[in-house]
Amino acid sequence: MRKKIVAGNWKMNKTAEEALSLVSEIDNMVKDEVNGDVTVVVAPPFPFLQSVGKLTQGNDKMHLAAQNVSEHDSGAFTGEVSAAMLKSVGVEYVIIGHSERRLYHHEDAQTLYKKMKAAIAQGLKPIFCCGEPLEERDADRHFDYVGKQLHDSLSYLSNEEFDQVVVAYEPIWAIGTGRTASSQQAQEMHEYIREQLARMFDAEAAYKTPILYGGSCNPANAQELFAQADVDGGLIGGASLKSRDFTDVIKSF
Ligand code: 3PY
Structure with missing residues (x-):
């Protein structure tokens, strides 16, 4: 059976106080309402990782993620945060290649590959994001587009490295727009992604x-999405900023 994961990507939201109050609400709800077979991940901004991690430490259903990592190990890279630093404050997962990083920070396939390597080398589990813009979907090129993203950043990993990887499919036209892929669109892309992974690595690993x-996954649509054969959970944006909504998404399995 595959692991079920619901991860909240807080993006650049919340102050220190707000972050602690949100995570303590989530922590309590998860303790009381969520059964143990879903891995719950929260990805607050860098400055709050340690305090959020301390708060969730006693709850083995809750796990900590960073939203980004440097491809470098250490040194003169002002403003960057290394995988070893993340590991040292209890981070287990790291989001790599979110479309906002690709678009606003010009992260290309090669950089993302290096970030994957750097994260895995420190024992972090990358949540590798892929997804097509609207024009690629409208031109019916979405499978090729996503296939190339996977190939260009993942295919050079070894089988052992790949074992640590989680993939997130986020169609760009559904991020922060309120539009969601239909459950059928999500399923067919997830199935395609799994086929591509089976070609690059072995079938069992895939x-x-x-x-x-x-991409706008919320309590209203999560149940139908999570019921699809190849959808193993969600990477949640806006709905992860409200404890009730986030917990309801987790409970949609
Ligand atoms: C969204 O749902 O908006 C996301 O980008 C989640 O990462």
Whole structure:
């Protein structure tokens, strides 16, 4: 059976106080309402990782993620945060290649590959994001587009490295727009992603890899999305900033 994961990507939201109050609400709700077979991940901004991690420490259903990592190990890279630093404050997962990083920070396939390597070398589990812009979907090129993203950043990993990877499919036209892929659109892309992974790595590894759906996933649509055969959870944006909504998404399995 594949791991089920619901990860909240807080993006650049919340102050220190707000972050602690949000995570303590989530922590309590998860303790009381969520059964143990869903891995719950929260990805607050860098400055709050340690305090959020301390608060969730006693709850083994809750796990900590960073939203980004440097491809470098250490040194003169002002403003960057290394995988070892993340590891040292209890981070377990790291989001790599979110479309906002690709677009606003010009992260290309090669950089993302290096980030994957740097994260895995420190024992972090990358949540590798892929997804097409609207014009690629409208031109019916979405499969090729996503296939190339996977190939260009993942295919050079070894089988052992790939074992650590979680994939998130986030169609760009569904991020922050209120539009969601239909459950059928999500399923067919997730199935395609799994096929591509099976070509690059072995079939068993591809079968085991959790593939999350992201892009305006919320309590109203999560149940139908999570019911699809190849949808193993979600990477949640806006709905992860409200404890009730986030917990309801988690409970949609
Ligand atoms: C969204 O749902 O908006 C996301 O980008 C999640 O990462």
